[in-house]
Amino acid sequence: MLKSPIYQDILVSFNLMKTKILEKLQEYSYFIWLILLVFMAVFVTYFYDSNKKKQIYFLQKSLSNIYLKKSINTFTSKLKPRYIEINYKVKKGDNFENIIDNIKLPLSEKEKFLTTVKKQKEIKSLKQNQHIYFKIDRKNNIKLIKFKIEVSKKKDVEFVRNGDLNKFSSKIIEKNLNRVLLFKEGIIENSLYNTAIKLGIKPNTIIEFARLYGFQVDFQRDIWKGDSFQIIYEQFENDDKSLIESGDIIFSNLNIQGNDLNLYKFKLGENEIDYFDENGKSMKKTLMKTPINGARLSSPFGKRKHPILGFTKMHTGTDFAAPTGTPIMASGDGVITRAQWCGGGGNCVKIKHNSVYQTVYAHMSKFGRGIKKGVRVKQGQIIGYVGSTGLSTGPHLHYEVIENGRKINSQKLKLPSGRTLKGKQRNKFEVNKIKIDVLKSELIAGLN
């Protein structure tokens, strides 16, 4: 068969095109390989991802297995002690409802406590500094197995649960403690605590002493060797001194570098006591500049290079370096508006003090007992402990003060000092002060 010239032409041009395409393909071969490689990579990642998802799914499925859950639970619960004991000291404004509310117990247990307490005639209203003891059993269903309420320094009422029954039997324990007034004075050698212990002052009284001065004295930085203190305090003891309970501080003086800081106990109302200096002025300020004791200011408020993020950023708080576990105090009275994980801030607490001031405490290792949203706190109450959670390079407290919604420098805070007694109350205080001064000279005379 004869091929027409046109057909020949087409064939030639077709062959020419084929070789050209082949040449081009050779020229771009590396490019084609590259595309192929990309496809392979995408496929492999996809396969790996879906496989991982499947693995996670199976892991979750086996973790939600009820038997495994149970064995994990028993495994971890054995690491905790079975019984919890709580020694609570009644604060101003407390009632049985809010005290039991801050203890981790099932609602039915809380109700049982309240009805039991209300039935007992010996127990009337609560007084500041009164002691309450709780013992909780965590085995199976968490329950209250014992509690003790101090009625007076002469007696306690003890409630014990009757086996598995839901009732408590109560008995009165006679303590017959006598009130003893003690006067101690000392020159601080290495620390206030050690000097006070050497003088025979009980730890509870020393802690109370430190708390009273905590608003204006930093015991780590302000106290020097040779500074001195005086203290008059009450202690409750039984006849053979086998039982000793600490009572209130009546008077205290801290002499720092020649300056006297006197504090007199004064009863303001039926259940309220406070401490005032010789001019009837309370040491308490609305907010504390440093809500932590024995810490070092490690980073001030202002512009700085962020230690983790690297770039320059406004530091909207003040950092205090302190060992993990150091207690952090509520800077003032208020309501907790946040006690949770907050990202870069780690475990953090926010308190609303009034319509003007709020404070924030960040990077905590853990929260204080009963600290949660909605809970009322007192100035100086422990709300958490120093840690390094969130965006943090080491254990420290990040403390923020918010004034009318704006973050301000807590160290430059000009806060109104606590109240000053006036009028009738001031007159009563002056009489009380003279009485305490007389008592002091008698106690000192008794020493000689």
Ligand SMILES: [Zn+2]
């Ligand atoms: Zn900070």
